[in-house]
Every structure is written in C-alpha cells, then in structure tokens.
Amino acid sequence: MSDPASPSAARPPQPGDHVFLVDGSGYIFRAYHALPPLTRKSDGLPVGAVAGFCNMLWKLLREADQTAAAVKPTHLAVILDASAITFRNAIYDRYKAQRPPPPADLVPQFALIRQAVTAFNVASIEMEGFEADDLIATYTRLAREAGADVTIVSSDKDLMQLVGPGVVLLDTMKDRRLGRDEVIEKFGVPPEKVVDVQALAGDSVDNVPGVPGIGIKTAAQLITEYGDLETLLARAAEIKQQKRRENLIAYADQARISRRLVELDTAVPLAAPPSMLTVRGLDGARLVAFLKGMEFSTLTRRVAEVTGTDPGAVEASSIRVVGWPPEAADAAPGGTGELLAAGPGEDAAPSDQPSASPAPAPIASGTGSTPQALAAARAAEMLGAPVDTAAYETVLDLAALDRWIEAAMAAGVVAVDTETSSLDAMQAELVGVSLAVAPGKACYIPLGHRDGAGDLLGGGRIAGQIDIRDALARLKPLLEAPSVLKVAQNLKYDWLMFVRHGITVAPYDDTMLLSYALDAGRGGHGMDELSQTHLGHKPIAYKEVAGSGKTMIGFAEVPIDRATAYAAEDADVTLRLWRVLKPRLVAERLTTVYETLERPLVPVLGRMERRGVSVDRQILSRLSGEFGQTMGGLEAEIHDLAGERFNLGSPKQLGEILFDKMNLSGGKKTKTGAWGTGADVLEELALQGHELPRRILDWRQLAKLKSTYTDALPGYIHPETGRVHTSYSLASTTTGRLSSSEPNLQNIPVRTEEGRKIRTAFVAAPGMKLISADYSQIELRILAHIAEIPQLVAAFEEGIDIHAMTASEMFGVPVAGMDPMVRRRAKAINFGIIYGISAFGLANQLGISRQEAGDYIKRYFERFPGIRGYMDATRRFARDNGFVVTLFGRKAHYPEINSPNPSTRAFMERAAINAPIQGSAADVIRRAMVRMEPALEAAGAEAHMLLQVHDELIFEVPETGVDTALPVIRRVMEEAADPAVRLKVPLQVDARAADNWDAAH
Template sequence: MTRLVLIDGSSYLYRAFHALPPLSNEAGEPTGALFGVVNMLRATLNEKPDYVAFVVDAPGPTFREALDPQYKANRPPMPDELRAQLQPMCDIVQALGIRILRVPDVEADDVIGTLALDACRDGVDVTISTSDKDFAQLVRPGIALVNTMSGSRLDSEAGVIEKFGVPPERVVDLLALMGDSVDNIRGVDKCGPKTAAKWLAEYGSLDGVIANAHAIKGKIGENLRAVLERLPLNRELATIRTDLALDCRYSDLALRERDVEALRALYARYGFRQALRDLDGGAPAAPASDGARVSLRGTAAGYARAGAPAEAPPDPALAHPGTYETVLTEAQFAALLGRLHAADAFAFDTETDGLDPMRARLVGLSFAIDPGHAWYLPLAHDYAGAPAQLAAARAIDALRPLFADPGKRKIGHHGKFDLHVLRRHGIEVQGYAEDTMLESFVHNATASRHDMDSLARRYLGYQTVKYEDVAGKGARQIAFSQVSVEDATRYAAEDADVTLRLHRVLAPKLAAEPALQRVYREIEMPLVPVLARMEACGIRIDVDELRRQSADLGRRMLEAQQRATELAGRGFNLDSPKQVCALLYEELKLPALVKTPTGQPSVNEEALEAIAELHELPRLILDYRGLSKLRSTYTDKLPEMVNPDTGRVHTSYHQAGAATGRLASADPNLQNIPIRTDDGRRIRQAFVAAPGRKLVACDYSQIELRIMAHLSEDPALLRAFTSGEDIHRATAAEVFGKSIDQVSANERRAAKAINFGLMYGMSAFGLARQLGIGRGEAQDYIALYFSRYPGVRDFMERTRQQARDCGYVETVFGRRLYLENIHARNQGLRAGAERAAINAPMQGTAADIIKRAMIDIDAWLQGRQARARMLLQVHDELVFEADADFVDTLIAEAKARMAAAAELRVPLVVEAGVGDNWDQAH
C-alpha cells in the first residue's frame, strides 16, 4: 500500500530540546534538539515511505490569534539555544530529500490535517509522526499517529477511546472542556480528562454539555457555568483544519534523492557519528570537517551514551506478524521434534494455569527456531469443546532429551519461571544459554521495563498480543487452560517467536561491548540456575511462632489505639491519614513541617518524625504503623505462603529489578525484614532449620566501604582496612585528630554516619539531622573528613565527571548504570543523578561480588546438596541450611569463596554465624 508520513517538525523540535541535555559540538554550537530530530528522521526513512513531508510553523500570527488575541500569548520566546538549531535542522531535512512545508496564517497542525485527509480519501495509508495529543481527532481508518520518540501508536477509534475516553470526533470537545495551559486556552477549572469524558458520555457532545450545564452539581458545575460562553471558541481553537487551499497535494511529496555530500558535512560538523557510519555504509565515521576531533562530552555522539545507549531504529524485517502452527497430531509433533533435534538452538516458553512457578500446572509449550515461525503444543486446555491434544506425559517424555542436552542452546525470556515449571513436570533443563530479559537488563539497566511486550515495542517496533486479549481481565479473566487453542496459539507461539527475534537484536548489542558481554555471560546467565535451585529449596518457618507473634502484635496495636484515644480526647482511626491529619494539625495545632506535592500537610513517616519531639501522639502513631506493617506483611501473611507440597516458603529473586544489579526478593520479600528492632529479629526467629540441621549465615563486613577504599585508592582508608582496624573508629581518629583508643562513642557514631552517608550522597543538612547537630558543625565534619581522606574526594569528583562525559558509571566488573538526568536542566534531577553516580559503582560492585560468590559456592555444593543447601540471599548475606556435622566445612568453604569473589586492594572479610533459626545465625 502507498504510504505517506507527515512529520510534525515543530512538535519534535521542542520535544527533543526539552527531553535531551544541553549538548554541543566541538565548536560549542548547540546540538541537543537537532540530535533528537535527526534520529527521528532516520528512523522514519528506514521505514521507506512513498511520500513524506516535514511540516513546521511559519513565522507570524495565525487565524487563531485573530479569533483569540490571548491564544499562545503566555508562551515565552524561543530560547536562543533552540533558535540556533533551526537552520541546521532545515539543512539536514532538505539534504535528506524531504520537503519542508511552511504555510503562513495557519499552524503546522492544519497543514498536516489537510494533507492527511487528502491522501486518506485516495486510499493512501497515512502516518502522522507527532507527540501532540490534538491530532487524535484525525484518527480513522487509514490515518494513524506514531510517536517516534516513545514508539507508541494510535490507529483506531478503540485506541482513542482507551486513551482519552472519547472517540476521535469528540476529542475537540474534550479539549475545549479541559483547556490547554500551553496554548493559553482557558477551560473549565478543575476539569481533567476523566471529568470531561464523563460529561461527554452523558450528554453526547460539547453542545449537550452546555445545554445541561445547569444540571451539573457542586463546585465543578459552578466552574463549568462560569466559562460557558467561551467553550465554543475553545472548540474552534482546538479544531485542526482539514480544508486548506494548499499549493501542493500529498502526491507532490515524493522523497527526493538525498544529498550525500551535504549530509556528510552536516553530520561531521555536529558530531553525529552513528549517522555518519550509516551514511557511509557502516564504515568508520569521517573526521570533523575542520580536522578537529569532536569531543565526547556534550556532543550528540556523547548523548548516544548519556542516559541510554544509542539505539538503531527497529528492523522492519523483525516487526512483521509471524506464522504460527498448532501441534495437535502425532505427525505434527514428530515434525516439530525433528526440527528441534536438527537445530543448534531454540527459543521456548511455557504456558501455565497460574503465576506461582512452585504450584502452576503446565498447559502448553511453544517453540521457535527461526524468526517469524513458531509452534504451540497445547497439553491441558480443558474447556468444553476443546480439541483433542497429545497426552502430556507422552509429550514430556519425548521433549525431555532435548531439554536435557547441554549442547543444545535454549533461549527464553525470564526463563527462571519456565525452568521451575518444567522441573516440576519432570524436565531438568540443561544448556539454558540466553535470556532476553537479562540481555536487555545488562545492555541498559535503566530502561524503564524489561518485560517482553515493552522490549518488542522498543527493539522490534512490534505490538504483541497481551494476556488480557486472550484471557480477559479483572474478575472475568479466565485461566489459560480455558483459552481457546486458536487464541492460545496466537499468544503463546508469539512469545517464543518474539523471544527469538529479541535475542537476534540484543545479542549483537552486547557483543559490541565486551565488558557488558562479560557481565551477562559470567555473572547474570550462570546465576539463573543458582537462583532457581535456591527458590526451589525454600526455607522452613515456624507457623505457630508466627501466630503467637501476630497475637502479641495485635494486642500491642490495641493498646496503642487506646492510648491514642486518651491523648486525643476522642476516638479516631489511626489507619486513616485524613483523620490523623485533622487531629494533628487542625485540633492539636502541631506545625506541618512536611508537605505533600500538592502543598497539603503530610502525615507520612518523615512528617511524623519531624514533630515527634513536640507531642507524644506522632511517635505513638509511628509505633502503631510499625506494628501493623510487621503483622500484615509477615506474621499474618507468611503462614499463608507455605507451599503445601514442600512445607516451606519459596521467595522469588528478580535479577532485572534494581539498576545497580542488586537482587530483589518478592512473594514474599525476605530482604526487608527489619533487623534493628526486637520485633524484626523475632520474625527472623521463625525462620528455622529442619530437624538435625542448622542455619548458617555468612555476611560480608562493610563491603561497600571496602569497595570505596579500592576505587578511591586513598592511602589512609586502604591502611585502615589492611590493618584490620575498626574502620569507623579509625575514621573518627583521623577526622578528630586523636588516637584510636581516645575516640569516644559519639565520635565513632559521627564517623560511621559520614562513612556511609557520603556513599549515598548525604548532604551536611542530612548529616546534621542524623547526628542532632548544627548544619555548620556537620559541614565542618565533612570538610575534616575530606582533608584526611583526599583520595575519596578525588574519586567522587572523577566519578561525577565520568558520568557527565560518558553518561554512565561502571562497577569494577564493567556493569553500567546509565544516568539519564546527569545533564538535566533541573538542578534537583541533576543532583540526584550525581548522587547515584557515586553510589552505583559501590552498590553495583557489591552486588556483582556476591553474585560471583553464589555461583562459585553453588558449583561447590553440587554433589553435596544432601549435606547443605544455599537458601537465601539478603543484600550482603547468604543463608544456608546444613547438617550439623557439616557446618564447619560449609563455613570454611563459603567464607573462602566469598572472600575470593573479587581481587580488591583491601581484603574482603566475611563473618559467619550458626543457629537453629535465622536470628541466631545472623
């Protein structure tokens, strides 16, 4: 089909300008917005449209200013930094062979609207490339909106309704009611999209809302009636014109031959290295035209690494729908087995009737060998009228040798779930070689999501079938075993197919970065079976003990409620923020020292801590909340999570959670049990060893501080750790100019706060609040610290500079953390990115070290699992269960292997404990 792409140039120029950091080339010319637009244009041209136009606003007023002199009157003038990029942008657009359209007296929106309908009437497939919500009014069969920056697509009435709550023909009415602060269109005060959509659904149109304004109650009704006379004008201002008399039609917008030499000169001048490589067919980029090397810092090439790795546009060859086959007969199954046996590698996925891998029943399996073709093998669809399926036991027996062959590479997405399911159905998977979730995570951990649907949109430009599409949602959602085999094939086979396609895209990205490839190959992938074994083992809990604790917590919560009633002089609900707020700030007149983002008094933990010294009630409420959280999260919930088949609790570890690489625990989360309170320690007492066994806990001592010493190479810090001194007492001695034996408890406490606080970016204000001292005194402490440990100060500054130059920081092992806000105009965002830059190498290196230790210890435990098992990982701690007579051997091996997991300039020290329960062992 003939395709027309209309690019909303003004929208993308401003969007790129505000989204990207203030980049510049070697000559100091600004390039940030230009870089964003050029990447968008290259992605558009890779889709090979037949016709394309780049539409921008012409200078001067438009007919809308004549209708309303206040229209866009609040907009500030274009920043000089952006204005300087207009002509280069036009030069590049023209050199690419794209026609630029500017029409006086109207906006770019109207030009786009007119051309879009003109082409649509002729049966041309129209794509409007924009991020402007106003264009939703144009969506219809043949006209789609694509936001090239986010990858989102809006191409149907149903899509518009889902996004805005109204069909396309009612979008202008919605905009009229809401108004637009950017364009200075005054709508109904406090009327957001939900309220506007509700009115339009009830009354049919803007005219209907106006006619029934008298019936709308409350303050919002008053607000509506106050602007009734203006609403028709709002609608006219928001309506995109589609009837302009233009001097061209869409058929005049054929793509011209690009001017390669002009593009080469422009790309070289502005430092667009990837664009240069593409222009030259992948050859190394030509040098800048003046012979000077374009520096990485502050250039568009630098931004390709600042905040996110440079991404090529999705490969159209990988974005097409696949051909999927349902395997129902012996002949089909035999053919599938033959293909799998002949293949060196295959992608696979399991479908189950639940999300708990320790309990879910296998419903079907999908496989893919080549992109675009996949099979679904249904095994347990049991709805009325379901087709006959192969016997599950027979199919599993036939597949077992394939999965057990370590030489046959298996590819999955979040495959640890599938490993559990298959193991429980009699298949032990060997050769699990690739995981696209982990490929994506290692490639760019700070990407917002690593689920398959998001990755397919990001890397393939492909919209996947959602689970809700085949199983429904909410209370009406059905189990996958009840999904029709036809729908299940479309959904499940696509999972295997998309997994394979994603691997084909992500593998070369990692291969191009050897350090990241090593993190993936040597840490993340080997860890998958380790975590699977830990999760499958689980840990015993004493259910009776937890029930006793629940009863005790409930009693104390009741006592707190009664005491709170006495203090307040009346009854109130301690669980109601509204009631607590009214009591503290309106009745008791306590100062509201912490506010919500909307400016209202807050009753969160920080707010209550801030006033806890002024009245007994805030502290009592905090204590009550702490008891309630322990009871609801642990003592009540954990007994319900005991697996009836194993009698143990099985947590799940997520590798693609924290950007620093730290593992996250969920269902239940065993990493957040408080250990500094008696109640938290009591909960750990309920985690117990099996009869005849002991729990063993091995914990790294001050690992992040040791990593700080290694990275900073500060002589005094290295000396303190190498000599085995108490690091906080040694720091206090350095800072306060005393011998170690003269350091007081308060001085050690201050040094400890500084040691840990600096790693997390603590300011003098934060240190002052933690120590209960003046801000000036806290600043003096920090200055003294840096004077005694200048290597730490230099390391922190080097790290900030690396983050600014490269857009990322690295762990000792090469894991990267991209910092999207390191060049942000907003000072708060930029400062947060700098704090993360300093902390991430230490926290990320600590995560890498304990993962390496887990892999090594797990390998040693193979063949000894009857004697000992690794059960839990909690931050810097590993928990084991071992036969009582094997404990000493386990501790000696675990400590040695943990200490040898990295070669640092200071020793890694591991402490170990033993007990009948976790609290005793810790």
C-alpha cells in the same frame, strides 16, 4: 500502497478519502533512539536513523497495502521541521531555548532522510518559520473541510489537540489509535481543551513557562470547572487555595503567552496544496537504487520482492553528504548537511551487508563487518518486520512435534516458552509449550487445555492434545541438547517448570537478561515493552485472550486457536529480540557482564527457589499476637495524646489531628488538598520533640511487620514441601542488586528488635543448621578502593574499627575509650555519604540540628577529600555519558541525569554516584553465588544456598558438616572479586551457624 505501474493523478482530497500525515521528526528521533549506532561500511557515514526511518515508513506502507481491514491512504505526506527558529520565538524568545542540539551523528542523517522520502515517492513537506506540527494542523483542517478523514501518524502530545471527528493519531510503535477517549485519558479533558491545559501546566522540554505550581492534573480540574483559560483567569480571585490563586493572578499573562505557544497554527500559507499529497505508486528501481546506495541489504531484498524489481539489474545510487567524513569539510549550512545524490551507476557502492540467519551467526570473516555493523543490521532487519500470528501452527500429534524438533536441531537455536496455570513456578501446572525456530516460524503445543465447563476445576481435558508425558519425553533431548541454544524471556521461570518435570534446560540465553546487561535504567525488560521498543510490534496482551477482573479465565481454559496465536507469538518475539540484543553485547563490550554476572545465575537462583526455607508457624503466630498487643497499647497512648479517638490508618484523619487541631508547624498539603503525613513529615515533627508523631511511627512499623510478615508468611508455606519459596528477580534494579517477591524476604529490618524476632521464625530443618555469611562493610570497602582513600584503605588492611577511625579523624578523639555516641555519628556519616545523604537526612538519623549535621558532612569531606573527588568525577561522567560503570563493567544508565527539573536531576546524580559502589557490591555477591556450589561440591560440603539478602547468603547444612562448609563459604565470598578486580582492601565475611536465621546472623 498504489500499484507501481499506475501512479494516481494528483487531486485534492474529497469525501471518502483518507489523508495520512506522518510526523517526520517523531519518526526520525524514534528511529535514532531505537537502534544502536550504524555506519555505512564504505565510508563510515552514520545511517542508523535512516535505516530505522526507512523500515518504519516501509512498514506503514505495507500494512496499509496488505491488511484488508487497514485504512488505506489516498493522500500521504511526511511532514518535517525545516529549522529551529519559528514564529513562536518572536512571541517568546526563550521558546525551546534549552533544548540541546541534535546528536552529532544524527546531523548528517537529516538530509539523507529527506532523500529517503523522495525515494519512496512520498511527498515531503517542510516550511521555514513553521513547525511540522503547524503544517500538520493546516493540512488536517483542509482535509476535514473537504470531507476527508485524517490519520496523523504520531504519538506527540502536542498534536492531540487536533483529534476530533474524522481525525485520529496513530502510534505505529505501539499499534495504537488515539481518539477522543485516549486524549481525555491523557489530559483529563477533551481535545478542544488541551491547549488550555497545556497553557497552565507549561512544558519544561519546550520551555513553555505555564503557571508555577500547576501540573496537568490540576490544570485539567481547573479547566473542567471553569470552562476555558480566559474564564479561569478572569475568575482567579475565586480560587480557594491561596498559592494557586496568587499564581494564577500573578502569571496570567504568562499563561496567555503559553497558550499562544502551544496552540497550533491551522492557517499556514502552504507552498504545496493538499492535492500534492496524492498517493503515488512506488518506483521500485528508484527505491532499490537508494537502499542499495545506503547499503541496507535486508530492506533492499524486501522491497525488491514486493515491487518485482531485480536488484542485480539496478545500480546503487552514489550518495554522499557534504562535510562527511567530518574532517573533509565544514558542516553544511543550518547544521543539517547538504545531500548530493549521484545518478545510478556513478560511484556505486557495493551492498555486501551479510544477511542474518536463524542460527547464532558469528561475524563473517572477509565481509568487512564490524560488531557494531552487525548489531545495527540485525536491529534494522527486525524493526518493523511483520508479525503474522495467523501463520503459527498448532501441534496436535507427535509426528508434527517431531518435525518441529528436527527443525530446531537443524537451526541450532530455538526460542522456548511455557504457558502455565499460575505465576508461582513451584505450584503451576504446565498447560502448553511454544517454540520458534526462525522469525515468523513458530508453533504452540497445547498439553493441558480444558473445555472450561463442568466442575470447579474447569471441565475435562480437551481431546486431541498430545499426552504431556509423551510430549516432554520428545522435548527433553532438544531442551538438553548441548548443540542447540535455547532462548527464553525470563528463563528462570521456564527453567523451574521444566526441572520439575525432569528436564534441565541448557545451554541457554535469556532476552530479559540480555536487555538488562545492555540497558539497565533505560526502561523495563518485559517482553511486551522490549518488543515495542526494538521490533516496533505490540504483542497480544494476556487479557485479550484470558480476560481480566471477574471475567478472567485460566490459560488452560483459553480456546486452543487463541492460545496458539498468543503463545507462539511470545516465542517468535523472543527469538526476534534475541537476534537484536545478542549482537549488541559484543558491539557494546558487555559480553563479560552478561556471561559472568547474569546468565550463570539463572540455575543458581532456580535451585535456591526450589529448595525454599523452613518457617516456624508457631513462632509467627506468637509474634503476631505480641505485635497486636503492643499496637493496641500504642493506639491507646496515641488517642490519649490526640485527645480523641481516630483511625490511625487514615492519613486524612491523622493530618487533621496534627495540623488542624494541634496546630503543629511544618505541615504541607498534597495535591488532593489533604495534609501530608508521610514518614518524612512525621520524622521531622518527632525531631521537634512532638511525641504523637513519634508514636505513630512506632505503630506504623509494627503494623507493617505484622501484616507483611507474621500474618502473611504462613500463607506462603508450600502445601507439599512445607517451606517458603520466594522468587528472585535478576533485572528489577538499575545497579544489579537482586530483589525478592512473593514473599519479599529482603525488607525484614535487621537493626530493630522486632525485625530480629521475625528472623527467629526462619529455622533449620531437623538435624540441620542455618549458616549466615554476611559481607562486613562491603560498600565502604569498595568506596575506599574506587576513591582511593588512604586512611580507609589502611584501616581496612589493618583490621581497624572503621567507624572508630573515622570518628577519630573527624573529631580528634582517641579510639581507646571512645564515647559510643561519637562512634555512632561517624557510622551514620560513613554509610550516609555512600547514598548522598543530605544535612536534613543526617539530622533526622542522629537527632541533631541541620546546621550541626551540615558541619559534620563538611568536616568529613575535608578529612577525606578523595571522596569528594570521586563524587564530582562520577557526576561529571554520568552527565556526559548518561551512565556509570561498576568495577566489573556493568553499566547503570540514568537518562534523566540532565533533566531540567532540579529535583529529578539531583535524585539522578545521587543515584549515579552511589551506583558504582552499590553495583560493584552486587556484582561481587553475584560472582560468589556463581562460584559457591562448585566450590562446596569440590570440598565435599553438603551446604545448600537458600536465600540471598543484599550482602548476606543463607545456607542450610547438616549439623555434622558445619566445620567443613564454613571455611569454604568464607573463602569463596572473600575471593569473589578475583581475578577480575584486585581490590586494594580485603573483603571480610562474618559467618556462623545456628538453629535460626537471627541467631546465625
């Protein structure tokens, strides 16, 4: 960034120069989606995208100016789209025709962003009839012809065709440069062939038609083999795959049109020559005036400090948009609004946005702030704020540690993270602890680093580290202090680590769970992804400090200076994320979800994981042998049916047997050219009466149970406790259901004989019993409540067999003496409807024709019209809002529900219809788990929760305490929805005690 006092004279690029071309549209939409809604307090004008855009542009300029190794631009421009109609619409009138209009609150911000670029004293370029990408392509060509290098600030795949010698893309959100190798990784071909691949694959977003049936991977293979698009089309008759050959011949002209659409124009008649892009110095007063007028107090302060501008001496620009507020006037021509910027001093708006502080900051009274404004201000403050890992401190003595503890006590909030020797919290050793008390102010306390040499354990402990006992003794009062909020990412792991050392962390917030409560379904909730999304910062990757593959070392062997940068950054980023995410709870009315369904479960699950469950090795060994013998018999039978021996675990060999040798109908080949032999294919063949695929399914099920459970579970038995300790994830599903891993205990089938046998290996300790408490048909009960189905509500209230009642309603048969097969069909429909089952799926389950299954589903909706009404209403709500809501306020987001891809859209619709039901059931059991321990303690029951498996809780209780525990467990589970939701139907829990899990279920 040039010195403000000495602006550069305009000159064309020359050898040694570096031209930066910023994809303005990409910046705008990234900024808009990265931040929650933000409005200017003085008039309610939406400014969230403007705030994000300004922060991103400021970060780009500052990093180029501050970092010695950074490439400094000599020429810089923000390239924008002038209008939606370009020369490509004349080539193909449906080009981008299906793109929705920009969000209503973004429209008035386009003009403001143009003004922002001007305020930054950066060239802003746009031209009617051409897309921004074409302008970027033309400036890139001219710069390279002049001998200058080019950095295109964008991650847009359409711009990757420009990458080449002296030209790279810079993704600032991920801090990643994209060169030739990255383009090949993305498209499978080098940049010069990208347009040919895009022409074949098409683009559903821009409505580029391409060739049906050809995706990026296939297109890359074809272009690699034939060289270019025209050669491929000329030789299309040589293609071996019939459908692919026919489509290439039939849609050759469409492919050529697609190529013209995706190829960028490098010869746009530019109105602004490259010399106009020369970097100019910042006008501090001008930029501060604009930022004050937009009421961006934090960025105003930063810019003022860097440019030496006194904000008090600069009057805010008075900025308004014609047509805003909306009721004042019609929208401006073109839908973008017309910006009217008054000079300094004209109707200047006050900049009284409250600045953020490290401590939990309530909304300040008297400032006019709203929860939404505070959330947006915090998000804007953190987005792009620099992270300097060199500023972190390594704490090597108790005096320094005491200073950090004192700072944390004073701040009232501290981010905490542990570094350990393993992902298994029950066996990991503590290597170090990191703390952060304010953004940018973080430290690392190494405790167990070794020199990495010597014996197999990695050598001796490095001298100079604080003794772990002394450090934890100092940290314990801080981590347990009720006046200091502890913040962590995936706290359950750290909670377990500390509790093993006699420290119970409280009170706390968990940024992973904050993100999950706010954005379930929108993306992942890991720290690295959240950092890139909300902070615009890519943290140091673990493999950068510990290596990967065969060269990977344990964290204890990482040099302490590198460990400090990595670990302290984790704490720093976590604190920043907390500052962004926590205010959104109030702004988006999700505080109750987080505080009642997410946060309280951390210690509950931590205690469950620590207790573990006993598993009988002998039973598992016997079952493994039994399964192996049965599999051997099945293998021999399958070979007889096939007429030859083959590898049952090879999909390729199986496909050749079924479709090449036996000529069974219904086979489909995958993209690799092999026959598909997935479960759906085999089930369809089995329904047609073929025995071989049916036996293959039986063999596969046994093979999975043997490898996943009977063979693997003994390896999970803890060497000290003698029990299996699974790990629960609170934030891995969209609907709120928990999942378990290492080992996964939630996928043991309960409806098969083999699955029930595996459950017999989960046993009570001597003198104890296992109690299984399982909700009865909870999702059907919630459906009856939500959809208000009178027949279902009445049946549940009266305790009637719901499946028999459904069969009676649908098929007109009396409940008494009902054929079990009829009840089974009604049961399959009852549960299938919840999951959006199709006629094909129901036919597979019941072994009937699709026509008959379709008639059943149609009759079901006729008898229970409220269910169809619920499904239609939920589908409409999800399409309009992008999310659905459970009975307890949890939001499940489905951002692709309006996808132009029919299969994706249908899948999202089914998931959205099911989510309020499944999610409400998940919320109920979460509420029960949170209330269970206090209720058992109050009743004097010694029962301890061990496992949660979907709608079931497993407890261990002394034999003498069963009668005390059972009624408490039933009551807590059956009353879990109260008082938040008064269900129209009663919840019912089946609970019993036994010596093993299967007998108790």
